[in-house]
Amino acid sequence: MAYSALSADANIAMISKRILRVYPGSWPISAPGARPGRRSEVSESIEALIKRRILVGEFDELVRRPDASDIPGDTRRGLVELDDSKAKQSLAEIYEEEHVKNSNPDAYVSKTDEKLRRDVKEVENMWKDVCARLDALSSWHYKPKPAAPSLTVVADVATIAMEDAQPATAQGVHGGDSMIAPQEVYNPGKDTAE
Numbered sequence: 001m002a003y004s005a006l007s008a009d010a011n012i013a014m015i016s017k018r019i020l021r022v023y024p025g026s027w028p029i030s031a032p033g034a035r036p037g038r039r040s041e042v043s044e045s046i047e048a049l050i051k052r053r054i055l056v057g058e059f060d061e062l063v064r065r066p067d068a069s070d071i072p073g074d075t076r077r078g079l080v081e082l083d084d085s086k087a088k089q090s091l092a093e094i095y096e097e098e099h100v101k102n103s104n105p106d107a108y109v110s111k112t113d114e115k116l117r118r119d120v121k122e123v124e125n126m127w128k129d130v131c132a133r134l135d136a137l138s139s140w141h142y143k144p145k146p147a148a149p150s151l152t153v154v155a156d157v158a159t160i161a162m163e164d165a166q167p168a169t170a171q172g173v174h175g176g177d178s179m180i181a182p183q184e185v186y187n188p189g190k191d192t193a194e
Helices: 012-018 038-056 091-105 111-137 157-164 174-178 188-193
Strands: none
Touching: none
């Protein structure tokens, strides 16, 4: 193909006539086994497409290849960087995670998904807080939303310890004997039989 360079203020009609000069036989388009007249039809349709795009100004931008000077000389194509640092998970943990994922894929949550869920929850809480503050600032009749009910179970350990507490010595009974029932201390049937 031969191109002729034109200035920016050139006439559009002149561009459509002179920009492309396609020489027959220089552009192999058809595949082997195609019908003979097809080659010229395809060439003409491609030429018409190119002229139409030039007139409209639709130019497809090409992605520039990186300069060879930017790439260090010791790198090769297809070279893969391997991470030689110590693994963060043991092989047993990896197998366990794969087993849990394969056995119950619906309930499986990976650590990255869990971290993402925590982050999303934190962002949602921060957004609700900001919205509530903005509503309070912008509305004269703002009613704050009621506090969300929370259920907490508190073990009253001090009360349980006090109920089980007994004096260490009570009328001559020492330490471990204090937990013995009265019938174990004195059984009248055993003393008379001996």
